Amino acid sequence: MEDIGVKAPTDHVESKVNVGDLKNDRANKILSEAAGQRIVLTPENNSRVLKKIDLYILPVVLGIYFLQALDKATLAYSSVFGLVEDTNLVGHEYSWLGAVVYLAQLVAQPLIAYALVKLPLGKFLAVIVLLWGVSLSVMPAAHNFTGLLVCRLFLGLFEAGVAPAFIALTQMWWRRREQPVRLGAWYAMNGITNIVGSLLTYGIGHIHSSSLRPYQIIFLFFGLITVVFSVVVWFFLPDSPITAHFLKGEDKLVAIERLRANNQGVDGTEWKWAHVKEATLDIKTWLWAAMMFTISVPSGGISTFGPLIVKNFGFDPFETILLNMPFGAVQLIATMGGAWAATALKLKSPVLAFLSLPPIAGCVMLLHLPRDASAKAPLLVAYYLISVYPGITPLIYSWSAANTAGETKKKVTTGALFIAQCAGNVLGPNLYTTGEAPLYHRGLLSNLALFVVLIGLYAAQVFYLIILNKKHGRTRENMGKRAVLVDKSMNRVQAAATTTDGAAEDQDEDMTGHHAFDDKTDWENEDFIFVY
Known part of the structure; x- marks a missing residue:
C-alpha cells in the first residue's frame, strides 16, 4: 500500500471511506478514488499544504x-x-x-x-x-x-x-x-x-x-x-x-485529511x-x-x-x-x-x-x-x-x-x-x-x-x-469506546514514537475522525469534542 508522506504521525488517521454514502460530502468521493493509498498527515506535509492555503486563500x-x-x-x-x-x-x-x-x-x-x-x-x-x-x-x-x-x-x-x-x-x-x-x-x-x-x-x-x-x-x-x-x-x-x-x-488529499480531526466535513451540497x-x-x-x-x-x-x-x-x-x-x-x-x-x-x-x-x-x-x-x-x-x-x-x-x-x-x-x-x-x-x-x-x-x-x-x-x-462521553462508553478523547484538531501535528520493529504506534485506535466526512452533526457524531 502506497504511503503519502512519512509514517507514524500522532495525528495519523488512515482514511476509511464510507463508499456507500458518498453523497454526504464530496471529500468522501476524492478519498474513495484514492482508496489504494494510505493518507498520512505529518508535520511536513501538513506545513507544506497549510502554507499553500494561506498563500492562495487568505489574501483574497x-x-x-x-x-x-x-x-x-x-x-x-x-x-x-x-x-x-x-x-x-x-x-x-x-x-x-x-x-x-x-x-x-x-x-x-x-x-x-x-x-x-x-x-x-x-x-x-x-x-x-x-x-x-x-x-x-x-x-x-x-x-x-x-x-x-x-x-x-x-x-x-x-x-x-x-x-x-x-x-x-x-x-x-x-x-x-x-x-x-x-x-x-x-x-x-x-x-x-x-x-x-x-x-x-x-x-x-x-x-x-x-x-x-x-x-x-x-x-x-x-x-x-x-x-x-x-x-x-x-x-x-x-x-x-x-x-x-x-x-x-497528494496535496489535495492532505488538504482534505487535515480536516478529519475537525469532524465537520469539507464540502456537502445536500x-x-x-x-x-x-x-x-x-x-x-x-x-x-x-x-x-x-x-x-x-x-x-x-x-x-x-x-x-x-x-x-x-x-x-x-x-x-x-x-x-x-x-x-x-x-x-x-x-x-x-x-x-x-x-x-x-x-x-x-x-x-x-x-x-x-x-x-x-x-x-x-x-x-x-x-x-x-x-x-x-x-x-x-x-x-x-x-x-x-x-x-x-x-x-x-x-x-x-x-x-x-x-x-x-x-x-x-x-x-x-x-x-x-x-x-x-x-x-x-x-x-x-x-x-x-x-x-x-x-x-x-x-x-x-x-x-x-x-x-x-x-x-x-x-x-x-x-x-459529558453526554458524548457516556455515549462513547456505552459503545465500548474511550469515554475521554484527545481533541487533535486543537493540537499541532507532531511525529509520534514507533515500536521497536519500526512500525507506527497506532495512537488513534478510537478512530475519532471516522465520521468526519459523513455529514453528521455535532449531536449525531459521538466522537465530536466541544471546545470552550
Whole structure:
C-alpha cells in the first residue's frame, strides 16, 4: 500500500471511506478514488499544504473583507465632510442609513444559508462583491434621504453573504486550532480599514471638484475599487479544497485529511431539514446568537457615530479623521491578540471575558468625563478603550464554528448568528441620534450594560458545552469506546514514537475522525469534542 508522506504521525488517521454514502460530502468521493493509498498527515506535509492555503486563500479573503469594511465605513467618513448637511438629514435619518445595511442583511439570511450549501462558494463571493461595488458606485447620484437609503439597502443586501461565506471558508480550509487566527485576520481588516480608510479619506477630503462634493468622491472611489477586485475574486478564489487549482496530487488529499480531526466535513451540497431542526433546538445556537446581538448593538452604534463622537470632543473634520486611525490600530491589536491568545490557550471563553473589560471602562469614562478642552486626552483614551470590542465578534464566530458540524447545520447556525448580528446593528445606531450630541448618554449607557451582559452569556455557554461533552462521553462508553478523547484538531501535528520493529504506534485506535466526512452533526457524531 502506497504511503503519502512519512509514517507514524500522532495525528495519523488512515482514511476509511464510507463508499456507500458518498453523497454526504464530496471529500468522501476524492478519498474513495484514492482508496489504494494510505493518507498520512505529518508535520511536513501538513506545513507544506497549510502554507499553500494561506498563500492562495487568505489574501483574497482579506481583500474582500477590507473592502466590505471600507465600503460600510464610507457613511461615517462622509458624515464628517458634510453629508448630513448637504442631503438635509434630520432626526433618525442618518441613523437609519447606518441601520438599513444590517436590516437588509438580516432579511437575506435564510436565502444566504441555502445558497451557501447549493452554490459554488468562490463564484458566489465574486458575484456579490461585484454587485455591492456597483451599489456604492452609484451613491454619488443620491441627493436626499430616500436615494441614499435605497443605495444603502442594496449595499447591505449584496454584502449579506460575506461573513457567513467566510465562516464556511474557514471551516472548509483550516483545522480548528488554526481557525481563530484566520478568522481574526479577516475581521482585523476593520482595524486596517480605519487606518488606511482614514488616510485615504483625509486625502480625498482635500480634493476640490466643481461637480462632486468630497463625500461623493469617497463613494465613487471606493465603489470602483470594489468592482475591479471582484474580477480577482472570480479567478483566484477556488470553491473548495476539492476544486483548488493550486493543490495537485497528494496535496489535495492532505488538504482534505487535515480536516478529519475537525469532524465537520469539507464540502456537502445536500440541504438536510433534520439539520435545520437540530440547529433550531440546540441551546448553544441561541446562546451564540444572544452574544452576537449583544456585542452588535454597541458595534453598530459606535461604528456609525464614532467619528461624530470624536468630532464633538472639539476637533475639526480633518483632525477627526486622523484621530480615527488609533481606533483602527487598537482594533487590529485586540483582534489579532485575542485570536493569538485563544490559540495559545486552546480556550476562547476566558479571552472573550478579558476583551469585554476595556469597553466597560471606556463607556464609564465617557459617561462621567466633562466635555471641555481640558478633557480631550482622557476622552480619546476612553474612546480607544471602547475600540477593543471588535476583537470579540470574530472569537464568537470562531467559537461557534469550532463547535458545529453537519453542512446544513453549520450554515443555519452561522445564519442565526448573522441575523442576530444584523438585528443588533440595526438597533445600535438608533440608540444614538445627532440630536443627543455631544453626550450621547442613552447610547453609551446601553452599551455599558450590554458589555456586562456578555460576560454572563460566556459563562452560560461554557456550562452547556461541558454538559454536551459529558453526554458524548457516556455515549462513547456505552459503545465500548474511550469515554475521554484527545481533541487533535486543537493540537499541532507532531511525529509520534514507533515500536521497536519500526512500525507506527497506532495512537488513534478510537478512530475519532471516522465520521468526519459523513455529514453528521455535532449531536449525531459521538466522537465530536466541544471546545470552550
